[in-house]
Amino acid sequence: MKKIALYADTTIYQFDELVPYITNVIVIERDHIAYVFDTFCGSEYMQCILEDLCGKEIQVIFSHHDFDHVFGAAAFEECKIIAHQKCCEWLKQYGQKQLKDQKQWLKGKEVNVLPNCTFEDEYVLCDTLKLVYTPGHTEDCITLIDLLHGCAYVGDNVEEPICEMTLHNPQVYLKTIEFYQSLKMRLIGAHTTFIEEDLLQKHHDYFYQMLNEEC
Numbered sequence: 001m002k003k004i005a006l007y008a009d010t011t012i013y014q015f016d017e018l019v020p021y022i023t024n025v026i027v028i029e030r031d032h033i034a035y036v037f038d039t040f041c042g043s044e045y046m047q048c049i050l051e052d053l054c055g056k057e058i059q060v061i062f063s064h065h066d067f068d069h070v071f072g073a074a075a076f077e078e079c080k081i082i083a084h085q086k087c088c089e090w091l092k093q094y095g096q097k098q099l100k101d102q103k104q105w106l107k108g109k110e111v112n113v114l115p116n117c118t119f120e121d122e123y124v125l126c127d128t129l130k131l132v133y134t135p136g137h138t139e140d141c142i143t144l145i146d147l148l149h150g151c152a153y154v155g156d157n158v159e160e161p162i163c164e165m166t167l168h169n170p171q172v173y174l175k176t177i178e179f180y181q182s183l184k185m186r187l188i189g190a191h192t193t194f195i196e197e198d199l200l201q202k203h204h205d206y207f208y209q210m211l212n213e214e215c
């Protein structure tokens, strides 16, 4: 695991065990709360974060339901766990299956921890942090927006090479990409850490073309 100090209150914990990807877990310590955005592949991986945050109140956020983002939540079972309502529905239905199918990647307690706080469109964490519903890579994807530093954490919605779309809806995906472009913020992904403007434009062109071919 590698730690990147992005801002004074923000650390990227970068894991490379899910070969060939790197996977980022973002920790933002603001006011008296530590927000943990995504949890990687198991409670064992989250021990270093628990140690660093020693005793601080933790709130966990799932960017979406995929196994490499949710199963570390077994380390945070007592915490507030926030996700889109569709993420919760999906985990209720398929979480156990996902635990079984992805067993080779998991390390630690194997528990399908469900979110205990869900939302539909937007959720305000504090004055400077909010979650926005941004379907794309999957139907339940959300984005964490940090207004203090002008930074948005986009999960798996933007990555190099062009993301895999499990929700086949280029129109919805394009809307999310256009939303990111309108933010004019620094973008950080779950598997592509620093997202350059041209990568975002590449995504825009890809879904725009797909949409027009379908018409």
Ligand SMILES: [Zn+2]
Pocket: 066, 068, 069, 156, 190, 191
């Ligand atoms: Zn992922």
